[in-house]
Amino acid sequence: MKRFFIFFIFIIIQFYLLDSLKIFNIKIDIFFPFLVNIALNYNVGWLIIFAYLVGFLKDLLSIYPLGVNIIGFLLSGYLLYKLSRKFIINLVYLKILIVLAMVFFVGIIKEFLLYLCGYPFNFAIFLKSNLNLGIWTSLLSFLLFRIIDTVL
Numbered sequence: 001m002k003r004f005f006i007f008f009i010f011i012i013i014q015f016y017l018l019d020s021l022k023i024f025n026i027k028i029d030i031f032f033p034f035l036v037n038i039a040l041n042y043n044v045g046w047l048i049i050f051a052y053l054v055g056f057l058k059d060l061l062s063i064y065p066l067g068v069n070i071i072g073f074l075l076s077g078y079l080l081y082k083l084s085r086k087f088i089i090n091l092v093y094l095k096i097l098i099v100l101a102m103v104f105f106v107g108i109i110k111e112f113l114l115y116l117c118g119y120p121f122n123f124a125i126f127l128k129s130n131l132n133l134g135i136w137t138s139l140l141s142f143l144l145f146r147i148i149d150t151v152l
Helices: 002-017 031-041 046-059 069-087 092-115 123-151
Strands: none
Touching: 002 031, 031 046, 031 069, 031 092, 031 123, 046 069, 046 092, 069 092, 092 123
């Protein structure tokens, strides 16, 4: 129950407070550090629930077809869960690097699925948006990992 309450607080922060805070017209996504923490510290059941909820919420608020973000978050979260069972990842810097990799992986999955749906692909826009989103989310995730580790 405590995890759902924290997740609800993250939803409010993401969709109401961070909507007005954009850096280079890129909105910081705090769901990536949250899902990285869930994948590294909890079982796969919690990860699937939260990855599906995050993907569903992002799909509802985007202009893309339903299911693109759901598939991206579920695949990246599950791969991260499998990776965390093979290696012990406790350093905050490794978690930040994983957040950056997860941003790119979800972006690649999303762009591939959108290309299959008939949307045009522009590599320069993809690289610019994912690089900016990854850098700003990774910088913010240092603070978020400290908050998440103390609360959960």
